[in-house]
Amino acid sequence: MTPRDAADDRPGDPSGGSRWSDLDRPPLNAAALRRALVREGQLWSGVEVVQSTGSTNSDLVSRAAEGRATEGAVLVAEEQTAGRGRLDRRWTAPPRSGLFFSVLLTPGEVPIARWGWLPLLTGVAVATGLARAAGVDTSLKWPNDLLVTVGGEERKAGGILAERAGDDGVVIGVGVNVTLREAELPVPQAGSLALAGAVSTDRDTLLRAVLRSLSDWYGRWRAAGGDPATSGLQETYAAGCATLGRQVRAELPGDRSVVGEALAVDGDGRLVIATREGVREPVGAGDIVHLRPA
Template sequence: MTPRDDSDGNGSRWSDLDRPPLNTAALRRGLLREGGLWRRVDVVRSTGSTNSDLVARAVAGEAGEGAVLIAEEQTAARGRLDRRWTAPARSGLFFSVLLRPAEVPVARWGWLPLLTGVAVATGLSRTAGVDTALKWPNDVLVTVGGEERKAGGILAERAGEDGVVIGVGVNVTLREHELPVPRAGSLALAGAAGTDRDPLLRGVLRSLEEWYGRWRAAGGDPGPSGVQEAYAAGCATLGRTVRAELPGGRSLVGEAVALDGDGRLVLATADGVQEPVGAGDIVHLRPA
């Protein structure tokens, strides 16, 4: 991991005036409080993957619950199914958090990435003034020119026996010519009212603290905590005809009709069967 410093080796880090660095001191003032979830906030200039770094810290006993690791740039960022993801330095929110929900049964920990999706969508809507939606299980969508595009993703990884590291990546100021694939988007391309990353990051982390607190207080139950209802309300996948590309090369086509108590997507197939999908890739086949 490379510590944050005042230069990037190629001239001033202020060379892109639309992408100023994060203000670490201000983030700490805004997030660290007595009795709050967030206990430590670190910002590094560049690293391979904040998830990998924080998992290693957690396993080594060097990080506790509420640790937040933020990178201005990630050079080996990973998404679900081990997909690689890249973005220019300071063009988005790239961070990971360590959670240790000891009082929640491990069987319910699968809700953590979905809960994080709700928190990210809620936080961005409040602070960026842009409409967001969720694609099951872990994508954050925005609308660019009437087209649905992915602006963010979430990755959850176990960290030892009692921890989970949640990684979040959101494209904030990514320009059209910088998009890694045509289906990608950013808050700026979606017409966000604000793209200052400091308030965006504070808003997302405060929202995550709020939703995680509700879920933990309810023993991880997605019903009483409101997480299941909130995810369903913001999920662009429900009500759509989708193709689920499942492990082992099997695929399943059907209408996404519900989210069950385990966070699985329930598909109603043409032969009248309702089948829950717990893992796989989802392709939207028709507009909502």
């Protein structure tokens, strides 16, 4: 695990030019982030910024297991060398080109059966925070991809990964491409906030907005006992979900697939697909492909 660089709290480090090798991508100001986010009685209990690590999710899961992290811990990396997405896909990006962070949540009073809403809740919070701070229209691809429009084309700019941390915790990782240029995209289907015309790509501002939005939605959801309808989460997710109303192919475990129209997200967070045979099939896990109209 990479220890936090002491230079994180300073605006610049004249002895370490690598941190300023790309002037369009200044380092995060860890001290300012802590001042803005860590408050008595609020969710976020600590914000740590590391220069580089394999995976913030793996690090925070380990810390939670060892009793070295409490609810509200936020771990941010300027660079991830082994970032992971859903289905163990790899997430790579140049240093300081995006937001790469994980948070630890322990929603003990919420029934475990409703914890599956946490990645969807995070998607709503991230999309809301980025829309406000970056001025970019965002949408969600079920279950937890963040989409933006670049040149009239729908592209993935971010993703979310939730992992259990012991018996009472969940670590949620978020990766968002902020300033990636066209030549830096890992695949042609990827995008970034900058390519989508963001009015601001200041990562300090964006991270504060996302974490405040996440705290707000998490508080509503917990206050409602995790009920997605009462908290407004289910309705808000559906309103911002680009998958609903589309023809999709769900690639399921066991080499099975389902093709049909995505109708709704049910009370368990599953995607309900109306198949060509007239069957409504709820999908709880799988890879969703948006199909182009015939």
